[in-house]
Amino acid sequence: MLKISLAGLRAHKVRMLLTGLAIMLGVGFIAGTFVLTDSMQAGIDEEFAGSAGKVDVAVLPSEGRRLPASTVQTVRSVPGVTEVHAMIRGDAALIGKDGKVYGDLPTVGLSVAQGRLQRYDIVSGRAPGAPDEVVLEERTAERNDYRVGSTVTVVDGEGARHAFTVTGLADFGIDDEVGFRGAVGFTPETAVRITGRPDPVEIDIAGSGDPRELREAVAAALGGDHEVLDGRALGDRLAARAGADTAMIRTGLLLFALVAMLVSALVIYNTFAILVAQRTREMALLRCVGATRRQIFLGVLAESALLGLVASLAGLGLGVALAGGLLALIGDGAGGIPGGDLTLTPPAVAAGLGVGVAVTVAAALPPARSATRVAPVAALRTEREPGSGRFRLGWPRRILAALLGAAGLASAGLGALALEEGQTAMFLVAGGGALVFLAVIAVMPALVRPLSRATGALPARLAGVPGRLAVSNACRAPRRTATTAVALTVGVGLMSLFAVVAAGGRATADAQLAEQFPVDFQLRGQYATGDRPPHPVPAAVVAELRERPEIGEVMELRIHRESAEGGRTEHIGAVTRSALGTMIRPTVEKGSLQDLTPGTVAVQADRARGRDVGDTVTIPTPRGRVELRVVALFSGNTPLPPYVVTEEDFARHFGPRDAEAVYLNAAPGVDPDRALETVERIIAPYPTLKVASTAGLKERFDEAIDTILAVVGGLLGLAVIIALFGIANTLGLSVVERTRESALLRALGVTRVQLRLMLSLEAVIMAVIGAVIGVGLGVVFGWAATESMAPSAVPAVPYAQIAGLVALAVVAGLAASVLPARRAARTSVVESLAYD
Amino acid sequence: MTSTLVSPPAVTAVGVDKVYGTGDAAVHALRGVDVAFAKGAFTAIMGPSGSGKSTLMHCLAGLDTVTAGRITLGDVEITALGDKRLTLLRRERIGFIFQAFNLLPTLTAEQNILLPLELAGRRPDRAWFEQVVDVLGLRDRLGHRPSELSGGQQQRVACARALVTRPEVIFADEPTGNLDSRAGAEVLGFLRTSVRELGQTVVMVTHDPVAASYADRVVFLRDGRIVDELAGPTPDTVLDRLKALGG
Numbered sequence A: 001m002l003k004i005s006l007a008g009l010r011a012h013k014v015r016m017l018l019t020g021l022a023i024m025l026g027v028g029f030i031a032g033t034f035v036l037t038d039s040m041q042a043g044i045d046e047e048f049a050g051s052a053g054k055v056d057v058a059v060l061p062s063e064g065r066r067l068p069a070s071t072v073q074t075v076r077s078v079p080g081v082t083e084v085h086a087m088i089r090g091d092a093a094l095i096g097k098d099g100k101v102y103g104d105l106p107t108v109g110l111s112v113a114q115g116r117l118q119r120y121d122i123v124s125g126r127a128p129g130a131p132d133e134v135v136l137e138e139r140t141a142e143r144n145d146y147r148v149g150s151t152v153t154v155v156d157g158e159g160a161r162h163a164f165t166v167t168g169l170a171d172f173g174i175d176d177e178v179g180f181r182g183a184v185g186f187t188p189e190t191a192v193r194i195t196g197r198p199d200p201v202e203i204d205i206a207g208s209g210d211p212r213e214l215r216e217a218v219a220a221a222l223g224g225d226h227e228v229l230d231g232r233a234l235g236d237r238l239a240a241r242a243g244a245d246t247a248m249i250r251t252g253l254l255l256f257a258l259v260a261m262l263v264s265a266l267v268i269y270n271t272f273a274i275l276v277a278q279r280t281r282e283m284a285l286l287r288c289v290g291a292t293r294r295q296i297f298l299g300v301l302a303e304s305a306l307l308g309l310v311a312s313l314a315g316l317g318l319g320v321a322l323a324g325g326l327l328a329l330i331g332d333g334a335g336g337i338p339g340g341d342l343t344l345t346p347p348a349v350a351a352g353l354g355v356g357v358a359v360t361v362a363a364a365l366p367p368a369r370s371a372t373r374v375a376p377v378a379a380l381r382t383e384r385e386p387g388s389g390r391f392r393l394g395w396p397r398r399i400l401a402a403l404l405g406a407a408g409l410a411s412a413g414l415g416a417l418a419l420e421e422g423q424t425a426m427f428l429v430a431g432g433g434a435l436v437f438l439a440v441i442a443v444m445p446a447l448v449r450p451l452s453r454a455t456g457a458l459p460a461r462l463a464g465v466p467g468r469l470a471v472s473n474a475c476r477a478p479r480r481t482a483t484t485a486v487a488l489t490v491g492v493g494l495m496s497l498f499a500v501v502a503a504g505g506r507a508t509a510d511a512q513l514a515e516q517f518p519v520d521f522q523l524r525g526q527y528a529t530g531d532r533p534p535h536p537v538p539a540a541v542v543a544e545l546r547e548r549p550e551i552g553e554v555m556e557l558r559i560h561r562e563s564a565e566g567g568r569t570e571h572i573g574a575v576t577r578s579a580l581g582t583m584i585r586p587t588v589e590k591g592s593l594q595d596l597t598p599g600t601v602a603v604q605a606d607r608a609r610g611r612d613v614g615d616t617v618t619i620p621t622p623r624g625r626v627e628l629r630v631v632a633l634f635s636g637n638t639p640l641p642p643y644v645v646t647e648e649d650f651a652r653h654f655g656p657r658d659a660e661a662v663y664l665n666a667a668p669g670v671d672p673d674r675a676l677e678t679v680e681r682i683i684a685p686y687p688t689l690k691v692a693s694t695a696g697l698k699e700r701f702d703e704a705i706d707t708i709l710a711v712v713g714g715l716l717g718l719a720v721i722i723a724l725f726g727i728a729n730t731l732g733l734s735v736v737e738r739t740r741e742s743a744l745l746r747a748l749g750v751t752r753v754q755l756r757l758m759l760s761l762e763a764v765i766m767a768v769i770g771a772v773i774g775v776g777l778g779v780v781f782g783w784a785a786t787e788s789m790a791p792s793a794v795p796a797v798p799y800a801q802i803a804g805l806v807a808l809a810v811v812a813g814l815a816a817s818v819l820p821a822r823r824a825a826r827t828s829v830v831e832s833l834a835y836d
Numbered sequence B: 001m002t003s004t005l006v007s008p009p010a011v012t013a014v015g016v017d018k019v020y021g022t023g024d025a026a027v028h029a030l031r032g033v034d035v036a037f038a039k040g041a042f043t044a045i046m047g048p049s050g051s052g053k054s055t056l057m058h059c060l061a062g063l064d065t066v067t068a069g070r071i072t073l074g075d076v077e078i079t080a081l082g083d084k085r086l087t088l089l090r091r092e093r094i095g096f097i098f099q100a101f102n103l104l105p106t107l108t109a110e111q112n113i114l115l116p117l118e119l120a121g122r123r124p125d126r127a128w129f130e131q132v133v134d135v136l137g138l139r140d141r142l143g144h145r146p147s148e149l150s151g152g153q154q155q156r157v158a159c160a161r162a163l164v165t166r167p168e169v170i171f172a173d174e175p176t177g178n179l180d181s182r183a184g185a186e187v188l189g190f191l192r193t194s195v196r197e198l199g200q201t202v203v204m205v206t207h208d209p210v211a212a213s214y215a216d217r218v219v220f221l222r223d224g225r226i227v228d229e230l231a232g233p234t235p236d237t238v239l240d241r242l243k244a245l246g247g
């Protein structure tokens, strides 16, 4: 039987090649993910092992605790300790080349040790040795055109400016925060002064003698209050912390790989189903000469296992190549992903081969089973076309589809409309989507005929006979067409789902901005990290802004953060009275914002905890608790804090202070760009103040969404490509099957061009059916998902993108048909007529 | 017989050679075939298996290229045409009936019959269509698909399709090869009627002396050469000639 299986594979080389390609791509994705993340992890491990190797002992704060500065003295006095570096980390806002603080968040301020404990890689220059010297993180320097010798300014937490000379550029290693915010390295003393954080985040210790004894000694001196690790344990700890990201990348990529494998499975299933149908005669002949059902079954399975294995091996190779290419592309960017050596671990090999073979064999199971049902007499019957005939939707299938569909729609409906928005609702929608998709798979063969007719109506009219023949060919083996189309539905459906959700996000943001927060610009200090307030907007700036004729309304927002019981921080705020209800328009659930007078408070609805308008709430203030009467409950997406009081009350309870943010509109009839210029001029002397236009923010938001969409689309693109192989495969098999028919058509006067047109149209019909169903499902469930996400979500349909997806499907169908069509058009009429 | 030779022939072959393969593997399927087929005549081509009958027919019909020689259909030298022109020529001026697989399985009988006209973008002559359908007795089968028709019915549909375009020549390669004698007789009778009464030209390849006896003239092939011919054949005279050929 094995010999026959091998012969089977050889006889259908091209088909098997395409099917194998589908498996190979899926496995390549999986293996590539493993190789990429394993290599990244290896690089991380190596890097941390290297830098931690310089440390003999490290003290880390235990979970949720601080490491007080006093610990450092205790550690220093332990006998055998020669060097100590108390690592400081906090905000140190670097002023960039535009005279403003760099980035949305302040750059990270780090302490850089001298001597043996200096763990960072100083790329050029040297580590800071004096209070007025700093090293800059490489990319931070590059982006601001700073180099060794430049003078830079750093703003501390109080807003004071400090000038430094750059002595070197550093690579601070794998550090998300540094990668995102950039970093400045100081001498330890200066680091404390600038960041205002005297407590170290880690204490590194070098000593003489046996590191193990030193660790014991330090631990004893600290009395078990903190974690004391040796160098190796520190390396492991740091690597594991950074590795969490790698694990997340891996999980995310594997999800997409799963989608690709699912599509591959559909393609494999279809190929084997068609091949078995085409070989009915051959198998019947085998049965005639004495092959048992079992042998036939195993024969088909062996064929699939062999194919799966070969293709998976190729997939492994592809995965390694892909990961290698990606790693080379990423390079070893500072604070980013290190370019470790390509690592192919046994689990990666096992996962790639295992999944590849298992999916192939599993997909070939149903066709193998139907192969066993071939009766020996089939060899003697003159053969009708395999897999042809009308598809009748049996009752079991109908009931199953109805149940699945109903359950899916109910679940999605519940999630989208009835349930409170949130994770549960989203899961319900996702589950509903999966169920409905299964229902569609079940009824798809019955949908093929009407859908092909509809899709083919226009081509049939335009292209005449070839068009009409294409439509009837698409309908002649409905299961085949259905499976082929469904493979495309998966990728296109998910793509359109994401497109709809993204459009919803965009529409929601737009609607909220327009409705609840219609301002042109916002002016604020750079955000700080932790629970520190941002740098305030000086009163002089606000006063000057109010003077200017180009500026219309001005709204000041003041917020006080008061720690309340349970370790929580309550935010209490006030805004310019006249702006409430005009520039800032939260949804008022109950009561009225007009009633906000001294002694009263407006409360965010979800913080009301059962209190109603008229009740009193207790607010903590630095001078004790005060009771305020609730006059309004509000909701919506505005910068208002949970508790809003009048400006008078705010000043009374929390003292006079500068605004945290100022919101502005251009005066009526003034070009917003001109108003923006004015604002920029006024705030020029204040490096921590930044102005952003709402339009600009929106643009950045849109860009972020576009980027995510592009990445997701790219990852799903593989599923679409595999589905295209499926189309090419089905069409190719059909072409082989219809060799006679094509020859007859050619004899009757169908030109080569017309024959190719016919096959291309058939492919396009299959592709469009798949895409249209995908788009339909994607739009419906994208809408449901948007509805289930947030109460104020505004669903939107990105028509252009959806149309683009369908157009893409048409082009893809055309591309998939090129080879089969060419083959069909090339074959000689005479030979095909003689073909048996 | 002589009267048919007065008007120019429908198809002429002059010095046609056909070689398959090259070198040692070369097969001379046709060697210097000179033959003409008169307009409005029913000609049968006979010969032993492998003698080149199908090859000759394919060359005459523009389905295959010749190695040497010339073939003319009416005023067109088809051996000089490219694929596209040949295809259009077949569509407009030639009809085909094959031994099997004559019909497209996805189309109904009527659609199959009208297919060549639609391909050419010509409107069917309704009266002619009705006449052909009635003569062939296909009236109540028009809506059926090939799989719902008997072998004889399928061949009659193929005949109807060949006739409906009123081609200059109909080529038939063993059109009754798969039929029993009664169904075969129906088809042959119809072909003869179309020649006698409608002036159709038919060239038919056959093995069967009875089938050949429906023709006006029989041409005998052996080893790729025309070796004999017979006018006004009967089954017996055809059989005698075949025996004489040693086939």
Ligand SMILES: Nc1ncnc2c1ncn2[C@@H]1O[C@H](COP(=O)(O)OP(=O)(O)OP(=O)(O)O)[C@@H](O)[C@H]1O
Binding pocket: A831, B020, B021, B027, B028, B029, B047, B048, B049, B050, B051, B052, B053, B054, B055, B056
């Ligand atoms: N494609 C081909 N390649 C090589 N040789 C061929 C090819 N087609 C036909 N032949 C050879 O050409 C010769 C004539 O073949 P052809 O099919 O014309 O014979 P035929 O008279 O129709 O036979 P039959 O009565 O069996 O149908 C044979 O020897 C055959 O083997």
Ligand SMILES: [Mg+2]
Binding pocket: B053, B054, B055
């Ligand atoms: Mg023959």
